[in-house]
Structure formats: structure tokens, C-alpha cells
Amino acid sequence: MDFANFGVVSFTKQAKVAPFVDYLDQGKVMATECKQCGKKYFPPRADCPYCLSSEMEWVEIKSKGKLLTFTTVNYGPSGFEDVAPYSLGIVEFPEGVRVLAKIRKKVDVGDIKIGMELRVVPVVLSEDRFAYGLEP
Amino acid sequence: MKEEVAVIGVGQTAFTRNCGVSIRELCFEAYREAVEGLDLSPKDIDALIIASAPEYDKQRTPAALISEYLGLTPSPAFYVESVCSAGTTGVRVAYSMIKAGVHDIIVMIGFQKMSELSSRDAAEVMGRGDDTMFSSPFGTTMPAGHALYAQAYLHKYGATEEQLAKVRVKNSHYGALNPKANYKKVLSLEEIMNSDVICSPLKKFDCCANADGASCVILASAAKAKKYTSKPVWVLGVGAATAELNWSVRGSNTSFLATREAAKTAYEMAGLGPEDINVAEVHDCFTISEILAYEDLGFAKPGEGPKLVEDKATYHDGKIPVNVDGGLLSKGHPIGATGGSQVRTIVKQLRGEAGETQVAGAKVGLAQNVGGVGTYPNVIIFGR
Numbered sequence A: 001m002d003f004a005n006f007g008v009v010s011f012t013k014q015a016k017v018a019p020f021v022d023y024l025d026q027g028k029v030m031a032t033e034c035k036q037c038g039k040k041y042f043p044p045r046a047d048c049p050y051c052l053s054s055e056m057e058w059v060e061i062k063s064k065g066k067l068l069t070f071t072t073v074n075y076g077p078s079g080f081e082d083v084a085p086y087s088l089g090i091v092e093f094p095e096g097v098r099v100l101a102k103i104r105k106k107v108d109v110g111d112i113k114i115g116m117e118l119r120v121v122p123v124v125l126s127e128d129r130f131a132y133g134l135e136p
Numbered sequence B: 001m002k003e004e005v006a007v008i009g010v011g012q013t014a015f016t017r018n019c020g021v022s023i024r025e026l027c028f029e030a031y032r033e034a035v036e037g038l039d040l041s042p043k044d045i046d047a048l049i050i051a052s053a054p055e056y057d058k059q060r061t062p063a064a065l066i067s068e069y070l071g072l073t074p075s076p077a078f079y080v081e082s083v084c085s086a087g088t089t090g091v092r093v094a095y096s097m098i099k100a101g102v103h104d105i106i107v108m109i110g111f112q113k114m115s116e117l118s119s120r121d122a123a124e125v126m127g128r129g130d131d132t133m134f135s136s137p138f139g140t141t142m143p144a145g146h147a148l149y150a151q152a153y154l155h156k157y158g159a160t161e162e163q164l165a166k167v168r169v170k171n172s173h174y175g176a177l178n179p180k181a182n183y184k185k186v187l188s189l190e191e192i193m194n195s196d197v198i199c200s201p202l203k204k205f206d207c208c209a210n211a212d213g214a215s216c217v218i219l220a221s222a223a224k225a226k227k228y229t230s231k232p233v234w235v236l237g238v239g240a241a242t243a244e245l246n247w248s249v250r251g252s253n254t255s256f257l258a259t260r261e262a263a264k265t266a267y268e269m270a271g272l273g274p275e276d277i278n279v280a281e282v283h284d285c286f287t288i289s290e291i292l293a294y295e296d297l298g299f300a301k302p303g304e305g306p307k308l309v310e311d312k313a314t315y316h317d318g319k320i321p322v323n324v325d326g327g328l329l330s331k332g333h334p335i336g337a338t339g340g341s342q343v344r345t346i347v348k349q350l351r352g353e354a355g356e357t358q359v360a361g362a363k364v365g366l367a368q369n370v371g372g373v374g375t376y377p378n379v380i381i382f383g384r
């Protein structure tokens, strides 16, 4: 798949990290890890700016992480008018990466608390559209 | 006082919801106010810098168009962009070129005509100001980005939404006194607290509004400054920094670290510290942004920003007056025009021309102008 299959609204067609979307289809949310220096990246990167290497390994984010902050958006931008309200959060994972995504509606808005444990999971938007989301 | 590069003229249009004129006419109004009384003719102007966010205009490459309209050809004209801080990026570039001896007198004009786009199209443009691969697809917005900082800040320091609202109480008080401000209504704490939640915990009145407007800053070398004005305002320090565009990879959710970097550079260049600042303009696109600015600029320790506004220390007769022109919150925020408007306020304060909001005896002023969600801060220190 190419990167256009990612997200409710997509602005990018081609990317070296497009296999990220295939992994979502397989039920996995992946970060990348530089084979030379071991640094982990999310959003996934194809290139490491520190060693200028493009040798990356895909690594799955499996653990639960802690919610660092969140907001509930009552007025969405173009393409999101009808889905608002929705909540966005940033979660820090023990794998050493942080993820910004929607907090899935499995959590009531009133129950979202900084410090709560969330995992990141693939979200199937339609047959060939994928995203990832945060849920308990 | 370091006398190398000075501001010799400042001007701005009124900031409005719909200016009803073309961008060249809008820029002319700001330019005319800045040159009035200077005895400066177009041939004396060595270069023109234009600052705005280009996505709002159908006109591609407006620099030459505005140069033509102001009669400044064939002096070089060019464009700078750093979203909401484009204006001070223009001032920084002008400062650098003058200090390097390339030019003696440079006109910087920042403008934005946001009413050119429908609100739907404007929202689409704004959405693309985040990482379009990994943030925008989730429906991120400018208010959402700042709300993520606000939520983390309130949680970390036990601050309250009322404390954020008190920033707007102050800025609405001063907006009512600024004839150029779009929003002139004085707001009570209750009105702010009861306004619609946009992105929790930020409410409608915690947010600035889009506007049309233009601003102009004229900078000159020391020799030329003294020739054209008896009240030069000297640029003492300029600092800039850039944060990661994607909020999730940044080092803090409760401070704009890039503002701290930019401030450090500006203070060091000026040989001054936060305690030396008599009056400041900070980028209050949201109430939380002003609180973070107090702390990131060193006016308050981390977590103690809210106390500054609660104690009225940031009112015009307080210890460190901030945004006593109404700020972005009450003036409105025509992206490219905002930085020049902030500089104009500081320059008028230092010249003693600020009327009923004059900070008594102000000698040193600071402007902090930030593009995006803490992404492109500029900090500039001025003195007389």
C-alpha cells in the first residue's frame, strides 16, 4: 500500500515508510530503529539524522504507555467537522517513543486522565484505509 | 546602549475581520503610518522585506507587487515566512543585513488578509500547519496543539482554568483602549469561563481570532537612524529558535523550549536579563501561550506564571507589563502582520507615545513572536 491509505484525511501519497500502512493492515503499529545507533523513532523514519544511515528495522509498539496530555476537540478542521467531538492524546511508551493519536471512544471523555495507561492499536477506517488509535 | 541598528518608523492598519481592501492597499496603509514624519523618500530605502503566510493569497510572490505599489523598485524586495512569526523573522533578517553593511535602510511589511479564504478553506490551510503525515490525519488544529500544552500545564502545577481566563480579562481591558484592535469589548471572568469549549480546556475567549491587517517596521544603520529621527529605538538583541514540528517528539509539554533558546540568545546579545525588561509583548495566540511566555522568558519561575497575572504584575502599572495593547487575543491575529504590530507597540512605549497605557519611564522592551504551536519563536530586545 502507499501512504495515501493512511488516515481519515491523507496529504502524502508516497513515502519510504509506506510499509507502516501494511503493518497496520496486519494489526501492528510499528516504530523504526536505526541499525547503527539503536535510536528508536516514532513517527517512523526511513533515515537517521545522527548516523546518516537508512538502515532501519521495524519494531512493534506493544506495551502500554502513560498518557502525557490530551484535549477534546469540539470543532474539527476540514474533513473532521462531522466526527467532532474527538479526543487527541500523547502517550509515552516504555519502548522509548511517544505517539500522538486519537483516543478511541472506548474511553468516555470524562474518564480521560493524564497518567492513565493506554496502548496504541491499528484502526481500520474502511477496507483500504487505516489509522492508529489509543485505547485502554 | 548598543547603537548599531535602530527602528526609525513603525505603522499598522487597524486589525479587522474584513478589511475590504486589496493586499497592496492594506500594506500601503501600514507603510504610510511608518514613514510619516520621517522625511524619507523611496530612493532612500535600500530593500523591502515582505512577511506573510503565503497560503492565504491567490497572489503568488507578492513582494514585487507591493514594492511596485509603494514605488520602491528597483531596490531588492523579497519574502520571508515562519507562519505567525514571519514579521519578526523579517525584522531579524533586516537587522542582520544592516549590521553586515549590505543595506542602510530596510522596510519590513507584514500582512495577512485572512478574509480572502472561506472559513472552511482557512481551516484546511491551518490543518496543514502540523506534520501532514503523522499529525494532520488525526484532525489536529492550532487550538488543539495549544490545548495539549494547557492540559499538561494545569495538571503539572495545579493551575486553574480561571487563572488562564485572567490573561484574557487583562488583554480585553487593554484591547478596549487600542483603536487598532479588532475586539474592543471588555470581558469579565464569568463571560470567559462560560464561553464555548473549543478544545478542552481552552474556551472561545481563550483563543485569538483571525483578522485582516498589515504592519510596517523601518530599520536603519546608526548613522542613518540619527539622520532621520531624534528618537531611534535600538535593537539590542535578536534570538530565534525552531522546535520540532511534531508535538509528540518534543522535550516538554509544559514549556515552549524553543522560546527559552531564543530568549537566551537575545538576552546574551543584549547583555541584559529578564529583570531588565520594562515592557513586553508576547505571543498570546491563546491564554496558555501568555502564561508559558512569562515562564519561558524568565519573568516567572516554572509554575508561577499564573500568579503574575493574578497579582496584576503584568498590567501597565505592574512589575512587568505584558501585552498592554490587548495582545493577539484582543487585537486579532493577522498572521504575517502580528510581529510588526508587537514591535510597533514596544517602539511606541519606548518613545513615550503609548498614551493611557504608557509604562512610566520604559527604557527596555521585549517582543516575543511565535510561529505555529511554539515552533518558530523570535525574541527581540529593544532599548532607547
Ligand SMILES: [Zn+2]
Pocket (backbone or CB within 6 Å): A034, A035, A036, A037, A038, A039, A048, A049, A050, A051, A052, A053
Ligand atoms: Zn542512527
